[in-house]
Amino acid sequence: MKYILIVFVVVLTIGIAGCKDELSKHETASVHEVTAVGSQWYGHIPVWCGMEKKIFEKHGFHVKWHFIGKSMDRLNAISSGEAQFASIGEIAMLSAMAQGNKRFYWVGNQDIAPGFEGLVAAKGIASFEQLKGKKIGFPFGSSVDLTCRMLLKQNGLDPLKDVQLVNLEVGDVPAVFKAGNIAAALIWEPGFSQLKAVDGATVLGLDTDTDVYKKFGTMTGPDVLIIGKAWTDSDPERAANFMRAYFESLRWVKENTDDAVKMVAGNYILQDIELIQENMAKFIWHDIDAQKRVMSDTGIFGQADYVVRILHEDMGVIPKKPDFMQWVNMEILPFEN
Amino acid sequence: MEDTDLTFWRAAVYGSLGLICFLGLWEISIRLHLVDPFFLPPPSQIITRAIRMTTGTDAVLLSDIRISASRVLTGFFLSVLAGVPFGLVMGVSSVVRATLNPIISIIRPLPALSWIPLSMLWLGIDEQQKYAIVFMGCFASILVYTTDATMRVDPVLRRAARNLGASDFQVLRYVILPGALPDLLSGLKVVLAIAWTCVISAEMVGANSGLGFRIWTAKEWSDTGQVLVGMISISVTVLILDIAFRGLERLLLPWQRKVSGT
Numbered sequence: 001m002k003y004i005l006i007v008f009v010v011v012l013t014i015g016i017a018g019c020k021d022e023l024s025k026h027e028t029a030s031v032h033e034v035t036a037v038g039s040q041w042y043g044h045i046p047v048w049c050g051m052e053k054k055i056f057e058k059h060g061f062h063v064k065w066h067f068i069g070k071s072m073d074r075l076n077a078i079s080s081g082e083a084q085f086a087s088i089g090e091i092a093m094l095s096a097m098a099q100g101n102k103r104f105y106w107v108g109n110q111d112i113a114p115g116f117e118g119l120v121a122a123k124g125i126a127s128f129e130q131l132k133g134k135k136i137g138f139p140f141g142s143s144v145d146l147t148c149r150m151l152l153k154q155n156g157l158d159p160l161k162d163v164q165l166v167n168l169e170v171g172d173v174p175a176v177f178k179a180g181n182i183a184a185a186l187i188w189e190p191g192f193s194q195l196k197a198v199d200g201a202t203v204l205g206l207d208t209d210t211d212v213y214k215k216f217g218t219m220t221g222p223d224v225l226i227i228g229k230a231w232t233d234s235d236p237e238r239a240a241n242f243m244r245a246y247f248e249s250l251r252w253v254k255e256n257t258d259d260a261v262k263m264v265a266g267n268y269i270l271q272d273i274e275l276i277q278e279n280m281a282k283f284i285w286h287d288i289d290a291q292k293r294v295m296s297d298t299g300i301f302g303q304a305d306y307v308v309r310i311l312h313e314d315m316g317v318i319p320k321k322p323d324f325m326q327w328v329n330m331e332i333l334p335f336e337n
Numbered sequence: 338m339e340d341t342d343l344t345f346w347r348a349a350v351y352g353s354l355g356l357i358c359f360l361g362l363w364e365i366s367i368r369l370h371l372v373d374p375f376f377l378p379p380p381s382q383i384i385t386r387a388i389r390m391t392t393g394t395d396a397v398l399l400s401d402i403r404i405s406a407s408r409v410l411t412g413f414f415l416s417v418l419a420g421v422p423f424g425l426v427m428g429v430s431s432v433v434r435a436t437l438n439p440i441i442s443i444i445r446p447l448p449a450l451s452w453i454p455l456s457m458l459w460l461g462i463d464e465q466q467k468y469a470i471v472f473m474g475c476f477a478s479i480l481v482y483t484t485d486a487t488m489r490v491d492p493v494l495r496r497a498a499r500n501l502g503a504s505d506f507q508v509l510r511y512v513i514l515p516g517a518l519p520d521l522l523s524g525l526k527v528v529l530a531i532a533w534t535c536v537i538s539a540e541m542v543g544a545n546s547g548l549g550f551r552i553w554t555a556k557e558w559s560d561t562g563q564v565l566v567g568m569i570s571i572s573v574t575v576l577i578l579d580i581a582f583r584g585l586e587r588l589l590l591p592w593q594r595k596v597s598g599t
Contacts, residue, residue, distance in 0.1 A: 070557070072556065072557050072558075072559060075559070076559075079375075079376075092557075092559070095557075095558045095559045095560075096559040098559075099375060099558075099559040099560060099561065100374065100375045101375045101559060102375070103373075103375075135462070137462070137543070139557070140553075140554050140557045140558075141554070141556075141557025141558050142557070164545055165545060166462060166543055166544065166545050167541075167542065167543070167544060167545065167550060167553060167554060167557075168542055168543055169542050172454070172457065172542055172543070175454075175457070175458065176457055176462060176543065179457070179458055179461065180461075181457065181461040181462045181463075181543070182462070317558050318558065319560075
């Protein structure tokens with residue numbers, strides 16, 4: 001009798017737990033969970049503000065934010081299906097396309113931020129010539145990889161023979177540079193400001209000094225928006241609604257920059273608020289109206305074509321030139337006309 | 338059902354068959370589109386890639402293996418040089434053991450990866466930093482293995498040697514060391530494999546050569562083929578080092594060879 005009672009209690013407990021779980025599923029059936037991944041970079045501000053201002057919730061999305069420092073890691077998270085949305089660097093996206101990763105769509109280019117990354121040399125180095133034989137550290141496979149190689153080449157140095165390139169984690173770059181372990185370093189904001197603040201440091205070149213900027217007016221690896229392919233294909237309307245919420249949030253950031261800065265300072269970007277304000281003033285946001293213009297052959301597609309050629313032919317880091325248009329999906333963008 | 342020992346050649350044939358079946362299934366699953374080749378490239382592609390990385394214009398594989406192996410061996414030998422004598426002393430002296438145990442207990446659970454930020458600040462990003470990571474990953478384990486091996490030596494043998502008039506050094510040289518050697522060498526074999534995980538961690542940041550660097554860089558360019566070539570290279574290198582270590586074991590433990598009849 002005692003055992004029957006115990007079994008009854010256990011079965012009842014499991015039953016109640018199951019019902020509760022089922023109930024909560026029904027309660028949240030109208031809210032779609034989305035995992036967005038990103039770093040401390042300014043390009044993620046629309047997601048953060050959309051979460052804080054509950055813009056996503058208004059459109060029926062509960063967005064969970066996960067910090068992943070590197071673009072390729074974010075892209076891998078999207079490819080695995082664990083995350084659905086991210087802003088990443090264009091270089092990582094093009095590399096993944098060249099390797100045949102078809103698990104994501106390229107859906108936008110939300111900003112342009114020239115002059116936010118560059119090559120900073122340590123005390124006593126005032127020219128590219130003085131970098132000969134020295135170590136330069138940066139995260140491989142990112143926009144600064146291309147910026148570094150282009151700046152060196154443009155200034156008469158062979159990136160593979162004249163200097164030693166060292167792969168560093170994004171967060172390690174300022175500390176390694178400050179400790180004097182490398183002669184020069186490259187990183188984007190907020191690390192770029194930390195490099196410039198090191199005693200005696202000199203900025204030898206910015207991404208705006210590269211041929212990419214001169215030809216196309218963009219950074220070497222602009223921010224791009226990607227979304228999970230399986231997630232989109234399983235419910236295109238849901239994906240379109242999400243993009244509507246994202247661009248609404250971006251527009252809010254564009255129109256309320258000061259409020260957006262206050263919202264992210266200390267919470268998402270660990271920099272002084274004055275510095276964020278200063279940087280944001282130079283940031284150009286591409287809202288939904290701008291997407292048709294920037295996502296075009298005269299915009300980022302032309303630039304991507306140029307970058308792909310450099311990555312494949314000059315640097316030999318990708319096995320082929322991908323036809324990136326196969327990944328572009330602008331059908332889910334909420335154009336009004 | 339009675340399981341009998343296989344001869345070396347028979348075991349080799351079974352092992353090869355198992356490996357061929359595994360590789361065949363792997364290749365077929367990708368050719369039948371059951372697995373996305375971006376996530377797992379087929380063996381044929383990995384072999385082609387490995388050949389290109391060994392003989393082609395971008396032949397970096399052999400030099401990477403050599404660089405990583407030299408980092409592993411340097412860090413490992415340094416930790417043996419420091420860990421074995423300390424371990425012997427800890428094994429024979431309960432006072433030393435009681436004094437050092439708390440410190441070892443703090444250091445031992447720390448993974449090699451956790452030493453990277455500090456080692457970069459203290460030693461920079463040159464070779465010493467890589468050796469230090471391997472050293473820190475191996476030292477505590479070697480110390481513990483040596484202490485345990487020393488403590489497992491039969492105390493009757495020690496007492497007998499002393500009764501026969503052996504000095505402390507003679508007891509250590511002729512009783513403790515040979516008695517502890519089999520367990521110690523088994524422990525070192527395990528730690529040598531750990532040393533590889535340490536060097537791969539060390540080469541993932543602040544490096545421009547080595548297998549860890551190659552794997553990590555391939556990851557940044559989404560090149561899963563190269564990642565797998567790097568991983569397989571580690572396995573093969575560790576296997577070769579393991580065989581070499583077994584040879585050393587046979588050389589240093591002739592009495593065990595006689596016992597096992599090999």
